[in-house]
Amino acid sequence: MIDAGYFKSNRNKLYYCMNRPENSASKMGILFVHAADGNRLGPHRMYVEFADEFNRLGFSTFRFDLSGHGDSFGDTSNGDTEKDLADLKNAISFFVKMAPVENVIFFGISRGAYLCFNSAAKFQLPLSGLILLSLPVSSGKTALKKVNHALTDYIKKAFYPYNIRRLLTCRINFLQVLKTIVKPILSGRRFRQIQSGKLISRCNAILIYGQCDPICENSSRYYSQLLDKNRIPNELHIIENANHSFFHYQWKQQILDLCTAWLKKAKNQ
Numbered sequence: 001m002i003d004a005g006y007f008k009s010n011r012n013k014l015y016y017c018m019n020r021p022e023n024s025a026s027k028m029g030i031l032f033v034h035a036a037d038g039n040r041l042g043p044h045r046m047y048v049e050f051a052d053e054f055n056r057l058g059f060s061t062f063r064f065d066l067s068g069h070g071d072s073f074g075d076t077s078n079g080d081t082e083k084d085l086a087d088l089k090n091a092i093s094f095f096v097k098m099a100p101v102e103n104v105i106f107f108g109i110s111r112g113a114y115l116c117f118n119s120a121a122k123f124q125l126p127l128s129g130l131i132l133l134s135l136p137v138s139s140g141k142t143a144l145k146k147v148n149h150a151l152t153d154y155i156k157k158a159f160y161p162y163n164i165r166r167l168l169t170c171r172i173n174f175l176q177v178l179k180t181i182v183k184p185i186l187s188g189r190r191f192r193q194i195q196s197g198k199l200i201s202r203c204n205a206i207l208i209y210g211q212c213d214p215i216c217e218n219s220s221r222y223y224s225q226l227l228d229k230n231r232i233p234n235e236l237h238i239i240e241n242a243n244h245s246f247f248h249y250q251w252k253q254q255i256l257d258l259c260t261a262w263l264k265k266a267k268n269q
Helices: 043-056 081-098 111-122 140-158 161-168 174-186 216-229 249-268
Strands: 002-009 012-019 028-033 060-064 103-109 127-133 205-210 234-239
Touching (some): 002 081, 012 043, 012 081, 028 043, 028 111, 028 127, 028 249, 043 060, 043 103, 043 249, 060 081, 081 103, 081 111, 103 249, 111 127, 205 216, 205 249, 216 234, 234 249
Parallel strands (some): 028 060, 103 127, 127 205, 205 234
Antiparallel strands (some): 002 012, 012 060
């Protein structure tokens, strides 16, 4: 059964799409949290496709747009984590009540994964799992890797015949190129480390990164060690040759296979 509409989050109305499989005995639901520049569809419609697959496994699913994104009202948080965390807490309350479900599994990518992790660290929530893709943490080393990655990418593209013609006719947006290159440095400490080093909501976690993502090495190590320190069962998977948003269908399929196996184990525990 599909239900869509708006729920209240402070003064804003946020758009959601919820699917409740008929005759489902599962008391767990999966709540998707999108990235900074995304919406409830997820990157390359990943959330739509995955929600359908998770429904077939018997899980209720909930996708929504944070304030100022997609079809939701209000202004974007502009990097204000607390504002987005308030939206997420309200989404959980609404989902648990309306599905209804007893426990929620978070599914987030990039900044969405960061919001999921921070929620688990700060609040006592009815969580039974964390599925976190490209979960970031800020560091100087990661910033330099992102700058190097952007420079390398632009240098390669500069030799494409189409771009050579654009360069010769002065049709390259140099300002946008510069912004893209220096953005990792300007964003500074956007994804701060967990201050207490502890998680209030304790639940199993699965971390998935793309091998070619500049944040992979540093972020995966930080969060794996933090989860181990908190004695929280976790899995770490690196998708070979994949990037930050996993745009290729083969990468998405690998993620889906990993998540399906992980969810089946969670469902039987």
